[in-house]
């Protein structure tokens with residue numbers, strides 16, 4: 001039952017189907033549950049939020065990435081899938097908020113300048129909120145100075161930076177330089193993520209941690225709270 005619901009959820013995302021009224025990419029699937037309905041069913045059946053995020057949404061987008069890379073999917077297909085993930089996440093949001101205990105620390109989260117990718121960042125934000133962190137999400141294409149100003153204004157403990165393009169990861173370095181310039185670097189831990197980034201890149205630009213996925217992000221943040229070096 002659980003595996004079937006998660007498999008159907010993945011498929012609805014691969015088909016770019018948000019609602020039961022949507023058609024789908026490869027065949028006419030009108031009337032079959034879409035991402036919204038399947039996410040609601042998953043919650044009703046008591047499937048763990050983390051499993052819905054990981055085995056439903058995350059795995060589906062990883063597959064979308066593979067299909068795009070192999071030429072099977074084009075940009076509109078990716079967009080349709082991204083929108084399906086977006087509406088599913090809206091369904092999950094209030095449930096993740098409910099899980100929140102006392103806040104463990106404040107995150108400023110942003111996709112760096114000139115980068116519009118936000119699915120991974122949003123999943124990270126949801127998981128962090130679910131784990132009890134407060135998250136101020138600045139959105140996408142956020143200039144370094146704006147990120148640093150938000151850190152100062154919010155008194156943040158963590159900065160989470162996302163970049164999905166080879167051409168935008170350098171703005172992570174710029175953001176860290178801006179934090180240094182504004183005398184904020186020592187006040188925050190900087191976590192970075194996104195497909196082109198790596199632990200080596202994190203070390204090179206002076207970030208505190210590279211996280212391969214949202215689970216690693218929560219683990220790293222919790223380790224920093226405990227005083228670990230990650």
Ligand code: B12
Nearest residue numbers: 061065116117118119120160161162165166193194213214
């Ligand atoms: C969906 C998608 C899009 C969507 C984005 C929709 C959206 N709202 O995000 C659209 C269609 C808009 C898009 C546009 C473009 N895209 Co695009 N896109 C993708 C795709 C298929 C999936 C990305 C994704 O969502 N993955 C799923 C999520 C869950 O994974 P993730 O982002 O890696 O996030 C996880 C971890 O990395 C980590 N993480 C991520 N961020 C953070 C942040 C922190 C703080 C932490 C701790 C962890 C963390 O945790 C996340 C959750 O587990 C990838 C292919 C791929 N395989 O990645 C291409 C890809 C990233 N895109 C690519 C390209 C080239 C583009 C365009 C330039 C295409 C074009 N010619 O217009 C534009 C650029 C637009 C712009 N200026 O940003 C290339 C990048 C190549 C490169 N290395 O530079 C890729 C790799 C496709 C490819 N194989 O060529 N794209």
